[in-house]
Amino acid sequence: MHLLTVFSHPVAASYPAAVMSAFHEPFHEAGHTIDVLDLHREGFDPRFTVEDHSYFWGAPVPADVAAMHRRVEAADRLAFVFPVYWWSMPALMKG
Helix, strand or coil: CEEEEEECCCCCCCHHHHHHHHHHHHHHHCCCEEEEEECCCCCCCCCCCHHHHHHHCCCCCCHHHHHHHHHHHHCCEEEEECCCECCECCHHHHC
């Protein structure tokens, strides 16, 4: 099995990072593969820009977005790890 974990926290040594690490332990022990998409470290931009609007309406998908699509398509399971801010997920995760 291949797991894609989407992680959103600006501090690598944070409680959510420790939760993610503990969550991944049984997957590693079972021999599964894990891909961590760290939204902060990978520079994800959550805004829906003019360019994004054109892609939404049929323009060619840019290479960096297509690469993210392939990561999601390769996953058998998805996990989302983030702190709860004001009873919701961070804006970066919402994007």
